[in-house]
Amino acid sequence: xxxxxxxxxxxxxxxxxxxxxxxxxxxxxxxxxxxxxxxxxxxxxxxxxxxxxxxxxxxxxxxxxxxxxxxxxxxxxxxxxxxxxxxxxxxxxxxxxxxxxxxxxxxxxxxxxxxxxxxxxxxxxxxxxxxxxxxxxxxxxxxxxxxxxxxxxxxxxxxxxxxxxxxxxxxxxxxxxxxxx
Numbered sequence: 001x002x003x004x005x006x007x008x009x010x011x012x013x014x015x016x017x018x019x020x021x022x023x024x025x026x027x028x029x030x031x032x033x034x035x036x037x038x039x040x041x042x043x044x045x046x047x048x049x050x051x052x053x054x055x056x057x058x059x060x061x062x063x064x065x066x067x068x069x070x071x072x073x074x075x076x077x078x079x080x081x082x083x084x085x086x087x088x089x090x091x092x093x094x095x096x097x098x099x100x101x102x103x104x105x106x107x108x109x110x111x112x113x114x115x116x117x118x119x120x121x122x123x124x125x126x127x128x129x130x131x132x133x134x135x136x137x138x139x140x141x142x143x144x145x146x147x148x149x150x151x152x153x154x155x156x157x158x159x160x161x162x163x164x165x166x167x168x169x170x171x172x173x174x175x176x177x178x179x180x181x
Contacts, residue, residue, distance in 0.1 A: 008048045011036055013063060030055040033063030118176070125175035129168040136161055137168035 013033040017024045030052045034041055038057050042049065049055070058066075126134045139145045140161075145153075147161045154161070 008045045012041070012045070014052065015063075015066075028054045028056045031058050031063075031066075032056070033058045033060060035060050121175050121179060122172045125171045126168060129171055130164075133164045133168035136164040137172070140165045141169070 011034055015031040015033065017026065017028060017031055032041070032049075032052065032055050034057065036044070041057060126137060129137065136150055139150050139153075140147065147158050147165065150156075151158045151161045
């Protein structure tokens, strides 16, 4: 049984949809990301799947597209938090994104106020994170260390650091969205 469970987690990635996506209202509780066909998945892991019903099965490509989208949302949110302004320009049917830096005095004051407010928001949001999540988030998003660098410093795996940062970042993102900055 333990070997079968290990094989399941090796062959599949499971996303708890309600936890991962605020406001999710679909019937499915989980997304199962795998390269296995639906019939092969059911043949090999019917007992594990019973605990996850209702669920949706996604290919690895679909799972990667979701991860890429989440990463891009985080990237644009952090650019916004840094005060970068982005516009989309169309040039020969290709959309490009350009960063603008506005340096007039009013913008500097607004940016300073916004940064102070954001610091208050993320400080409060991180109070509900574990000390480890808080430390990893600060090292990555504030000090600019990569997940690999943090993992090496702490003797942990890169995925452990990634998910620790992601969980803390979800708290920060939710807090920012609640105040509509």
